[in-house]
Amino acid sequence: MAIPVIYNLRSVRARWNSAVVAVLGIAGTVGVFVAMLSLANGFKATLVSSGSAGNALLLRSGATTEMNSGISLDQVKVVQDAPGVARGSDGPLVTPEVIVIAPFPLISTDTDANVQVRGVSEKAREVRNNIQIIEGRFFKPGLAELIVGRNASHSYAGLTLGNTVRFGGGNWKIVGVFDAGGSAFDSEVWCDSHVLNQVYQRPENNFQSVTVHLTSPSALQELKDSLTSNPQMTVDVMPEVEYYDKQSTQLTQLITTLGGIVAGIMGIGAIFGALNTMYSAVAERGREIATMRALGFGGPSVVTSFVIEALLISLVGGVIGAVAVLPLNGLTTGAINMQTFSHMAFAFSITPILMGWGICFALLMGLAGGLPPAIRAARRPVATALRSL
Numbered sequence: 001m002a003i004p005v006i007y008n009l010r011s012v013r014a015r016w017n018s019a020v021v022a023v024l025g026i027a028g029t030v031g032v033f034v035a036m037l038s039l040a041n042g043f044k045a046t047l048v049s050s051g052s053a054g055n056a057l058l059l060r061s062g063a064t065t066e067m068n069s070g071i072s073l074d075q076v077k078v079v080q081d082a083p084g085v086a087r088g089s090d091g092p093l094v095t096p097e098v099i100v101i102a103p104f105p106l107i108s109t110d111t112d113a114n115v116q117v118r119g120v121s122e123k124a125r126e127v128r129n130n131i132q133i134i135e136g137r138f139f140k141p142g143l144a145e146l147i148v149g150r151n152a153s154h155s156y157a158g159l160t161l162g163n164t165v166r167f168g169g170g171n172w173k174i175v176g177v178f179d180a181g182g183s184a185f186d187s188e189v190w191c192d193s194h195v196l197n198q199v200y201q202r203p204e205n206n207f208q209s210v211t212v213h214l215t216s217p218s219a220l221q222e223l224k225d226s227l228t229s230n231p232q233m234t235v236d237v238m239p240e241v242e243y244y245d246k247q248s249t250q251l252t253q254l255i256t257t258l259g260g261i262v263a264g265i266m267g268i269g270a271i272f273g274a275l276n277t278m279y280s281a282v283a284e285r286g287r288e289i290a291t292m293r294a295l296g297f298g299g300p301s302v303v304t305s306f307v308i309e310a311l312l313i314s315l316v317g318g319v320i321g322a323v324a325v326l327p328l329n330g331l332t333t334g335a336i337n338m339q340t341f342s343h344m345a346f347a348f349s350i351t352p353i354l355m356g357w358g359i360c361f362a363l364l365m366g367l368a369g370g371l372p373p374a375i376r377a378a379r380r381p382v383a384t385a386l387r388s389l
Helices: 005-014 016-048 073-080 150-155 193-199 217-228 240-284 286-294 299-324 352-379 382-387
Strands: 055-060 094-105 112-120 132-136 145-149 164-167 170-179 189-192 209-213 235-239 332-337 342-347
Touching: 016 240, 016 299, 016 332, 016 342, 016 352, 055 217, 055 240, 073 094, 073 209, 094 164, 094 193, 112 193, 145 150, 150 170, 150 342, 189 193, 217 235, 235 240, 240 299, 240 332, 240 352, 299 352
Parallel strands: 112 189, 145 170
Antiparallel strands: 055 209, 055 235, 094 112, 094 209, 112 342, 132 170, 145 189, 164 170, 332 342
16 A cells, blocks of 8 residues: 655655755756756767768878868869769869967956967858858958957957957958857858968968868768778868767766766765755654554555655755756857867757756655665554554
8 A cells, every 4th residue: 555645745845944955955966967967068069060961071091180180282182073072163162271279368368268270262161051251251362361250259359350460470350250050160260271371381282171062961982982092092081070079079078077076976965965854754753654554554655655755855956956057058158179279169058858867866866865764764663653652
C-alpha cells in the first residue's frame, strides 16, 4: 500500500523553513551548472556556425589550423580547375586566404587582445554567402582597407567605420562593417590577402588556407579524390563545418570540465542540505512514521514516500535554478580560441536540453540527499515509537 503524495506536499509545507534552505542550495548549484554548460554551448555554436555545409576547406597535409598551414599559388590554380568546384559569373568560387594575429585594445578593459585578421580574395563573399555588409562597403583589392566584423567593431577600440588603424607596420582605413550571422567571423577583421602579405613582408604567392564553394555538399568526395591523387597537391580536404567543430573542442572540454568540478563541489553542499532537511523530517515525524507502519504501510512505502518528498524539494530547486539563469541567454562574452590564440566573442546559449540536464542534476542531488534518511525512517522500530505516543 502506497502513501499518498498529498501527504508529502503537506509535510513540505509544514517544514518550509528547512525546505527553503535545501531548495536554494540546489537552485544555486543548478544555476552554475547550466550557466557553465551554456557558455561551452555558445562557444561551440559560434564556431560551428562559421562553417557551411556547401564549403570545403583545404589545409597543408598534417596542419591542424590555418595558422600552421601553407598553400602555394600553383596549388590554388589546381584547386580552381578541380571537379566539384562551383563557378560564378567571374570564375571558380575559390578564396585563398592568409591569417595574422594583431593586437587591438578591448573597449571594456583597455588592454590588448589578439584579433584574427583574415586576408581574403574578392570571391570571399560569394564563397561565404552569409556575409552581409551592414555599414560602408567592401574593401577594394590592392588597397590597405579593412572591413571589420560586427562583434569586433563593438569590442575593440578604434575599429569603427572611417577610422584609420595601424598594425603590421602599415596604416589601414576601415571602410565597412559586416555581419556574419553570429559566427566566429564576426570577431575578425578582413582585408585583401595580397596587401596583407606585402605589409607583413610575406611571400606574395603563399596562402594558409583555401575555401571552396562546392557544386553540392556531395561533391566533396569528388574534389577530395581529385586533389589527393594529384602528386602536386599536399593538402588535406575537409568539410568547413568539420574544421570549425574541431576548433571548438579544446575550450569546450575545458569549460565543461571546470563547470563540472565547480557544480560537483556545490552539489556536495546541496546534498548535505537535503540530507539535513530529510533527517530533520525523520526525527520530527517518528510518531507519524510509526503510526503509518502500524496501519499497514510497509518499509518500501515509507522509503518511497520520503524519496518522493526529497525529489519534490529538488525539483523545485532545479526549476528555480534553471529559470534564474535564463537572462544570461544571448549575453555576449569573449574567450581565447585555444587553437588560434585569438579573442572571440560569443553568446551564452541556454537551450531546453541544457535546462533539462540541470533539472536532472537537481533530481540526482535530491535522490542522494533523500535516500539515506528514507531508509533510516523505514528501519525505525515500530513498537519503540508507538510507546512514546
